[in-house]
Amino acid sequence: MISLSGIKPTSTPHVGNHLGMIEPAIALQDQYDCRYFIADYHAMTTVHDAAKMREYSHGIAAYFLAFGLDPKKCIFYRQSDLPQVCELAWILSCVTNMGLLERAHAWKAAKDRGTAGEECHGLFAYPVLMAADILIHDSDIVPVGKDQVQHVEMTRDMAERFNFTFGETFHLPQAKFNETMATIPGLDGRKMSKSYGNTINLMYAPKQLKKQIMSIVTDSTPIDQPKEYETCNVYNLYKLFATPEQCAELAEKYRTPGFGYGHAKLALYDLLMEKTEKPRQIYNDYMAHPDTLEDVLRDGAARARVKMDEVLNRARKAVGYRVN
Ligand code: ADP
Ligand code: TRP
Numbered sequence: 001m002i003s004l005s006g007i008k009p010t011s012t013p014h015v016g017n018h019l020g021m022i023e024p025a026i027a028l029q030d031q032y033d034c035r036y037f038i039a040d041y042h043a044m045t046t047v048h049d050a051a052k053m054r055e056y057s058h059g060i061a062a063y064f065l066a067f068g069l070d071p072k073k074c075i076f077y078r079q080s081d082l083p084q085v086c087e088l089a090w091i092l093s094c095v096t097n098m099g100l101l102e103r104a105h106a107w108k109a110a111k112d113r114g115t116a117g118e119e120c121h122g123l124f125a126y127p128v129l130m131a132a133d134i135l136i137h138d139s140d141i142v143p144v145g146k147d148q149v150q151h152v153e154m155t156r157d158m159a160e161r162f163n164f165t166f167g168e169t170f171h172l173p174q175a176k177f178n179e180t181m182a183t184i185p186g187l188d189g190r191k192m193s194k195s196y197g198n199t200i201n202l203m204y205a206p207k208q209l210k211k212q213i214m215s216i217v218t219d220s221t222p223i224d225q226p227k228e229y230e231t232c233n234v235y236n237l238y239k240l241f242a243t244p245e246q247c248a249e250l251a252e253k254y255r256t257p258g259f260g261y262g263h264a265k266l267a268l269y270d271l272l273m274e275k276t277e278k279p280r281q282i283y284n285d286y287m288a289h290p291d292t293l294e295d296v297l298r299d300g301a302a303r304a305r306v307k308m309d310e311v312l313n314r315a316r317k318a319v320g321y322r323v324n
């Protein structure tokens with residue numbers, strides 16, 4: 001069974017990415033044939049700076065390796081190292097109605113903002129490239145956060161339409177997401193997202209990480225009064241990383257007058273620093289040795305290519321092109 005997923009190198013991953021996609025995807029590496037990639041073609045819709053593209057791509061690679069992705073068990077590659085996916089995206093484009101793409105969340109959001117006319121064609125066509133990413137591996141499951149489920153459903157629509165027109169060619173994938181991690185809250189309680197500027201980034205330098213945590217929005221209950229923990233952003237973020245015993249302990253402190261939100265934030269900071277001590281070393285080490293990252297990605301691309309060429313040829317044959 002094949003598990004496939006990708007993540008855009010548009011910044012260093014935040015806790016929403018970490019718990020919504022990265023950790024669940026890595027956890028499948030012993031059970032599935034996992035193929036994970038850095039979606040740098042997708043990042044082109046917003047990243048228009050070559051140095052940043054390289055830096056963020058290396059950042060994602062180092063992050064996955066630091067949090068336990070084993071490049072011997074998984075196929076881990078960078079999307080732009082294998083441009084065959086763009087050919088498949090074109091083929092799929094020609095069996096995809098504009099109406100389907102107009103229903104995509106990201107496009108609808110651009111229309112609601114009134115910016116659709118200034119968006120690049122890449123943003124509109126994004127779900128087609130994503131479908132190509134998925135179908136080119138005969139993927140069975142796609143571990144992603146909840147907001148990506150619509151794209152996996154659109155992928156199934158495109159595959160069905162193609163299969164109906166040209167004969168059975170593509171395997172239909174299924175999105176896999178964890179309901180409890182569906183929407184991780186950010187510093188202000190809204191969905192954690194780069195675009196809201198409300199993120200916590202585990203691999204930030206300790207000082208920066210502390211600054212993010214200290215800016216979590218809380219209510220104004222005075223320090224000498226007991227506090228609600230269930231509705232507190234700090235507690236809700238703490239809970240995602242702590243053991244049940246640690247949670248119970250912190251909840252008890254919330255009920256104790258004299259315990260302020262500043263104390264709770266420090267408890268969260270200490271917990272995150274403790275949890276990330278080892279990954280942080282590995283991450284920094286990889287970031288200091290980009291050649292090692294390049295070797296891992298080169299090896300991943302060579303292994304990914306085998307299946308991708310096979311599926312692309314299947315599609316080429318189905319539409320009447322020469323098989324390469
Ligand atoms: P952002 O919203 O910050 O731009 P991306 O769209 O790049 O994040 O998301 C990358 C992956 O992380 C996707 O699989 C997405 O579903 C998941 N993800 C992003 N934010 C969250 C969140 N707050 N909670 C759960 N999963 C998330
Ligand atoms: N669209 C995904 C995101 O914004 C990234 C992505 C691109 C992806 N291609 C994919 C995820 C294929 C899963 C499968 O996070």
